[in-house]
Structure formats: structure tokens, C-alpha cells
Amino acid sequence: MNLKKTTKGKDKPKERKAAPTKTTVRAGDAALETGADADGVYRLRLYVAGQTPKSLAAFSNLKKLCEEYLAGRYKIEVIDLVENPQLAAGDQILALPTLVRKLPSPLKRIIGNLSDKEKFLVGMDLKPQP
Numbered sequence: 001m002n003l004k005k006t007t008k009g010k011d012k013p014k015e016r017k018a019a020p021t022k023t024t025v026r027a028g029d030a031a032l033e034t035g036a037d038a039d040g041v042y043r044l045r046l047y048v049a050g051q052t053p054k055s056l057a058a059f060s061n062l063k064k065l066c067e068e069y070l071a072g073r074y075k076i077e078v079i080d081l082v083e084n085p086q087l088a089a090g091d092q093i094l095a096l097p098t099l100v101r102k103l104p105s106p107l108k109r110i111i112g113n114l115s116d117k118e119k120f121l122v123g124m125d126l127k128p129q130p
Contacts (some may be wrong), residue, residue: 041102042066042074042124049096050082054113058097061114068124099123 046056046062059078060105069117079087081096091100092108101108101124110123 007028040073041103042070042101044074045077045079045091045100045102047079047081047088047091047093047098047117048098049102050080055097057113057115058099061120065114065117065120069121071123 015103018109022045044062044066048058059076062076081088081093089109091098093100095111097111097113099110099114102109104125108123108125110119110121114120
């Protein structure tokens with residue numbers, strides 16, 4: 001939406017941008033705002049396309065796996081690319097659903113609904129590669 005505001009006889013367009021909509025689920029009671037991996041906190045970002053069965057399965061599987069293997073040491077951020085497609089470029093998302101591990105470094109990606117426990121464990125560096 002463009003709004004015009006007159007100042008000193010000149011019309012200058014003023015643009016307002018809507019803030020990205022994100023759904024955040026926090027582990028435990030702690031608000032994990034720092035982003036530092038010094039505490040062993042995993043910062044995970046799940047990119048989905050609306051409320052499709054694959055998206056819902058990916059989120060459900062991710063929550064179960066995190067509770068089992070990262071209890072109290074994770075933060076999940078769900079990004080719906082139907083609502084905010086421009087957010088895909090930041091993490092170079094090409095397929096959905098995609099899980100991105102932001103922290104601890106290095107950045108890792110897992111594509112799919114996260115039903116494969118071994119793939120998740122290896123991808124998150126929680127289990128050595130076979």
C-alpha cells in the first residue's frame with residue numbers, strides 16, 4: 001500500500017512493508033534468543049508450503065525427533081513459503097519441506113518429511129555417517 005505524505009510542498013511516496021509471518025516453537029520454558037551455539041542449542045528452520053500433508057508430517061516428525069534426541073536444546077522456526085515466498089532465497093531453498101540447521105555450525109539441510117530417523121541423525125551430526 002502506498003501512502004502519500006506532503007512535506008514542504010513535495011509529494012513523497014511512503015511505502016510500508018508487512019513484516020514476515022513466522023511461527024516459532026520454543027523448547028522448554030527458556031526463550032532462546034541469543035542464537036549462540038555455546039549452550040549446545042540447535043537452531044532449526046523448517047521451510048514448508050502451507051498446511052499440506054507433507055508439511056504437517058515434517059513438522060510432526062521434527063518435533064518428535066527433537067524431543068527424543070535434543071530435548072530442551074532446540075528452537076524450531078517454521079517458515080511458510082506460501083505466505084512469504086521471498087524468504088526462500090536466504091537459505092537457498094529449492095524443494096519443500098526443507099529443514100535447515102542454522103546452529104551449531106556448519107549450516108546443514110535435510111529435504112523431505114523427516115520420516116527417516118537415520119537421515120535426520122546423520123544430517124544433524126548426532127550420529128556418525130555409516
